[in-house]
Amino acid sequence: MEEQSSSPMRALFIGFGNVGQKVAEVLFVEREKHPRLVNLNLSIIGIVTKSRGSLVNNAGVNVVRALKDIQDIGRFSSLGFELVNISGLDAIRQLDYDVLIELSTLSIQQRGEPALSHVREALKRGKHVVTANKAPAAFAYHELQSLAREKGVRFLHESTVLDGTPVFSLAREGLKGCTISSVSGVLNSTTNFVLSRMEQGESLESAVKTAQREGFAEADPRHDLEGWDAAAKITVLANALLGASMTPFDVDRQGITHVKVEDAQRAVKAGKHLKLICKAWSEGGTVRARVSLQEVEHGHPLAPIHESGSILMIESDLLAPFVITETDPTLCDTAYGVINDLLSVACK
Amino acid sequence: MEEQSSSPMRALFIGFGNVGQKVAEVLFVEREKHPRLVNLNLSIIGIVTKSRGSLVNNAGVNVVRALKDIQDIGRFSSLGFELVNISGLDAIRQLDYDVLIELSTLSIQQRGEPALSHVREALKRGKHVVTANKAPAAFAYHELQSLAREKGVRFLHESTVLDGTPVFSLAREGLKGCTISSVSGVLNSTTNFVLSRMEQGESLESAVKTAQREGFAEADPRHDLEGWDAAAKITVLANALLGASMTPFDVDRQGITHVKVEDAQRAVKAGKHLKLICKAWSEGGTVRARVSLQEVEHGHPLAPIHESGSILMIESDLLAPFVITETDPTLCDTAYGVINDLLSVACK
Numbered sequence: 211m212e213e214q215s216s217s218p219m220r221a222l223f224i225g226f227g228n229v230g231q232k233v234a235e236v237l238f239v240e241r242e243k244h245p246r247l248v249n250l251n252l253s254i255i256g257i258v259t260k261s262r263g264s265l266v267n268n269a270g271v272n273v274v275r276a277l278k279d280i281q282d283i284g285r286f287s288s289l290g291f292e293l294v295n296i297s298g299l300d301a302i303r304q305l306d307y308d309v310l311i312e313l314s315t316l317s318i319q320q321r322g323e324p325a326l327s328h329v330r331e332a333l334k335r336g337k338h339v340v341t342a343n344k345a346p347a348a349f350a351y352h353e354l355q356s357l358a359r360e361k362g363v364r365f366l367h368e369s370t371v372l373d374g375t376p377v378f379s380l381a382r383e384g385l386k387g388c389t390i391s392s393v394s395g396v397l398n399s400t401t402n403f404v405l406s407r408m409e410q411g412e413s414l415e416s417a418v419k420t421a422q423r424e425g426f427a428e429a430d431p432r433h434d435l436e437g438w439d440a441a442a443k444i445t446v447l448a449n450a451l452l453g454a455s456m457t458p459f460d461v462d463r464q465g466i467t468h469v470k471v472e473d474a475q476r477a478v479k480a481g482k483h484l485k486l487i488c489k490a491w492s493e494g495g496t497v498r499a500r501v502s503l504q505e506v507e508h509g510h511p512l513a514p515i516h517e518s519g520s521i522l523m524i525e526s527d528l529l530a531p532f533v534i535t536e537t538d539p540t541l542c543d544t545a546y547g548v549i550n551d552l553l554s555v556a557c558k
Numbered sequence: 559m560e561e562q563s564s565s566p567m568r569a570l571f572i573g574f575g576n577v578g579q580k581v582a583e584v585l586f587v588e589r590e591k592h593p594r595l596v597n598l599n600l601s602i603i604g605i606v607t608k609s610r611g612s613l614v615n616n617a618g619v620n621v622v623r624a625l626k627d628i629q630d631i632g633r634f635s636s637l638g639f640e641l642v643n644i645s646g647l648d649a650i651r652q653l654d655y656d657v658l659i660e661l662s663t664l665s666i667q668q669r670g671e672p673a674l675s676h677v678r679e680a681l682k683r684g685k686h687v688v689t690a691n692k693a694p695a696a697f698a699y700h701e702l703q704s705l706a707r708e709k710g711v712r713f714l715h716e717s718t719v720l721d722g723t724p725v726f727s728l729a730r731e732g733l734k735g736c737t738i739s740s741v742s743g744v745l746n747s748t749t750n751f752v753l754s755r756m757e758q759g760e761s762l763e764s765a766v767k768t769a770q771r772e773g774f775a776e777a778d779p780r781h782d783l784e785g786w787d788a789a790a791k792i793t794v795l796a797n798a799l800l801g802a803s804m805t806p807f808d809v810d811r812q813g814i815t816h817v818k819v820e821d822a823q824r825a826v827k828a829g830k831h832l833k834l835i836c837k838a839w840s841e842g843g844t845v846r847a848r849v850s851l852q853e854v855e856h857g858h859p860l861a862p863i864h865e866s867g868s869i870l871m872i873e874s875d876l877l878a879p880f881v882i883t884e885t886d887p888t889l890c891d892t893a894y895g896v897i898n899d900l901l902s903v904a905c906k
Contacts, residue, residue: 236876244875246737368732375880376732383731384716384724386901387894389594511885514862527592528584528894532723535881537859546735546876553734 218253218270219556222305224298224328225313226259229342229369231277232545233311238273250553258301260314261285265292268306298324302331309555311548312341318438318458322349329354329365336361340551342369342544344442349457351449364555369547370446371397372520375536379550381451381524388526390451394489395522396515397443399539400427400434401466401486403518408474409483414466425541426518436465440488440501448490451524454497462500469503477505483513566601566618567904570653572646572676573661574607577690577717579625580893581659586621598901606649608662609633613640616654646672650679657903659896660689666786666806670697677702677713684709688899690717690892692790697805699797712903717895718794719745720868723884727898729799729872736874738799742837743870744863745791747887748775748782749814749834751866756822757831762814773889774866784813788836788849796838799872802845810848817851825853831861 223230234254241247253270263286265271271292279287286293302310310332314325322345329339329346333354339346346354347367358365371377381390396402400421407417418435421427433439441461448454466486477484482505490499506513511533515521519538525531536543571578582602589595601618611634613619619640627635634641650658658680662673670693677687677694681702687694694702695715706713719725729738744750748769755765766783769775781787789809796802814834825832830853838847854861859881863869867886873879884891 244735244737246735250735374877376728379732380724380728383902384727384898386905387592387594387598387897389592509864511883516857528890528897529722530887530891531885533881533883533885535859535883537879537881539878542876543878549735549876550732554731557734 218251219309219552220253220255220307221309221311221552222255222301222307223257223311223313224302225315226257226262226280227313227315228541229544229548230257230311230313231280232541233548234273234277236542236545236549239277247549249557250549251556252552255307256301256305257286258296258298263288264294264296264301265290266294266296266301266305267292298328299331302328303335307337309338309340309552311552312339312343312346313548314343316343316345316442318433318442321457322346326350330357333357333361333363333365336363338363338555339365340548340555341367342548344370344446347449348442348445351446352455366551366554367446367450368551369544371443372522372534372536373539373543374546374548374550375520375534375539375543376550377447377522377534378450379554380534385524385526385529388528390524390526392489392491392525393444393447393451393522394487394512395520396485396512397488397520397522398434398437398440398486399518399520400431401437401440402515402520403427404435405466405469405474405484405486406517408469408471409478411471411475413471414469424518435467437463437486437501440486441499444488444490444499444501448497448499452490452492452497454490454499456497456499460499462498462502464502466503480505482507485512485515487512566599567657567900568601568603568655569657569659569900570603570649570655571605571659571661572650573663574605574610574628575661575663576889577892577896578605578659578661579628580889581896582621582625584890584893584897587625595897597905598897599904600900603655604649604653605634606644606646612642612644612649613638614642614644614649614653615640646676647679650676651683655685657686657688657900659900660687660691660694661896662691664691664693664790666781666790669805670694674698678705681705681709681711681713684711686711686903687713688896688903689715690896692718692794695797696790696793699794700803714899714902715794715798716899717892719791720870720882720884721887721891722894722896722898723868723882723887723891724898725795725870725882726798727902728882733872733874733877736876738872738874740837740839740873741792741795741799741870742835742860743868744833744860745836745868745870746782746785746788746834747866747868748779749785749788750863750868751775752783753814753817753822753832753834754865756817756819757826759819759823761819762817772866783815785811785834785849788834789847792836792838792847792849796845796847800838800840800845802838802847804845804847808847810846810850812850814851828853830855833860833863835860
């Protein structure tokens with residue numbers, strides 16, 4: 211049913227960290243290995259970053275060279291004729307593109323800026339937006355979706371929860387008639403990994419270092435350990451799937467910084483596991499959300515998740531509760547969420 | 559994004575057993591309880607059954623009365639002016655409808671007939687088809703999808719695997735760029751329930767009777783116990799998600815009729831569970847499928863499924879393996895799969 215568009219879709223990247231590089235790598239370097247990417251004909255006309263320089267080329271940036279530059283010297287090469295000095299917002303307002311790929315860093319304290327403004331400006335110009343940044347959907351979901359509808363474009367954010375494992379696309383196509391009453395899950399892999407390691411006797415500090423070495427905890431892990439990442443994720447779910455209009459500041463939030471090795475081991479001895487559980491639910495016409503440390507028994511639907519995996523349960527009026535489990539994600543999973551969104555834009 | 563169509567979608571039911579009745583009940587009796595069904599404006603212009611009589615009314619069958627008749631006397635009332643004598647095939651060829659809802663009984667031995675002919679004839683007339691019957695997708699998936707594409711209509715079958723829990727809709731929208739390499743799962747709830755009970759010391763015969771009493775095992779349980787239902791399901795998955803062209807007869811199939819209580823209990827003592835595992839996978843350019851009894855360890859991705867639940871793992875080139883678990887389905891779940899498909903037809 212899907213047909214390849216004859217002319218390429220023109221994309222503008224804002225941010226080009228691990229996820230952006232992986233998206234580019236899959237689409238421009240490893241493409242031949244993935245037969246079903248044939249439906250995605252993409253031309254990257256700009257990559258704007260804060261610390262790696264910015265590239266603009268109306269005929270399509272040399273992506274392979276850009277990736278190699280970052281690998282070799284950590285930034286775009288000053289020899290490239292594509293190298294320009296432009297802000298994200300200016301690029302979004304001035305360049306000629308079809309879809310903005312917003313991959314800047316989430317900032318809770320700045321209430322989602324600058325990502326939120328980036329997305330708003332692109333939608334105002336009638337450009338599609340695909341983002342892995344939780345901020346826009348966590349701070350202004352309905353404003354942005356209304357704007358997208360009004361302009362006849364898409365605002366998609368599959369990678370914001372469970373990486374690229376289908377959640378929002380699943381709801382779009384598979385829960386068309388369901389009224390979702392509750393979503394709950396273990397959504398932050400760093401804290402889940404750290405708690406799993408603490409069960410085995412490792413200290414919180416040491417487990418965090420291991421998570422950093424393995425590449426899924428940030429250099430500054432407080433965002434994860436204090437429950438902000440989990441709060442942002444449950445906010446996106448509440449806004450997108452339960453019709454809430456909340457921000458991460460409205461979430462009743464707990465982190466794991468206070469947990470001791472003995473707490474984790476005591477839970478295991480009692481046949482349980484400590485989990486940082488995110489939950490959003492409808493209650494008397496309003497939606498509430500919470501991130502809290504809980505002792506979960508073996509038979510609990512959210513129990514079968516270990517180390518860096520994530521798990522999500524969806525409850526609704528017409529389906530028995532069902533669970534989606536992401537077993538062992540890598541960077542490619544997050545990149546795939548962006549790619550699937552791009553395919554949703556390309557194959558209407 | 560979805561808009562309600564102004565004129566109702568005209569539906570023809572073939573078969574009106576438990577699933578058909580539940581679909582009708584949700585849409586025509588319990589409708590007010592389910593706000594998101596507002597997008598589905600359906601008029602049932604015919605219900606053709608083998609043993610309950612058949613109703614035809616071009617202006618819309620009186621569904622509430624039809625349901626009451628079945629509840630009261632087990633068949634449509636002879637007082638109804640809508641009562642007619644017509645075969646399924648004649649109704650499909652002659653009546654004026656937009657979508658065929660095919661809910662006849664699966665027959666493996668008759669290679670999917672009469673459902674297969676029903677679906678083919680409807681598609682040939684350019685009518686959409688929604689079915690909970692595994693036969694059409696298990697015996698002629700690609701023929702029927704090609705026919706649907708050629709005629710510009712949909713052939714949908716969400717309920718065939720994991721009831722209404724999103725599988726095919728998930729793949730359609732959420733796995734657009736993935737090449738699926740393997741699907742595996744516990745897909746038949748009767749055998750899973752029976753094996754769970756045998757672990758607790760109940761005999762196979764007694765466990766089957768319990769499953770029948772609780773309403774999810776058929777009067778003739780051989781279809782489940784010999785692995786045919788599981789084989790049909792893995793065939794639908796192989797055809798729809800891995801591009802295979804196989805039938806249930808091509809599946810390397812095992813049932814559970816030979817299992818003894820001691821076998822189930824021995825597995826538990828070794829920290830394992832006996833599961834009837836379905837698997838389809840790509841191997842050197844071809845797709846193979848198998849239904850086999852396996853001892854599954856606690857940490858196995860398919861282990862966390864008990865009693866009447868089902869579980870499915872999907873592996874692909876771009877996403878880490880992920881698992882969908884249906885915890886405790888009722889008839890409403892199967893009905894919902896049909897309803898979601900109808901919404902996919904209605905909200906293009």
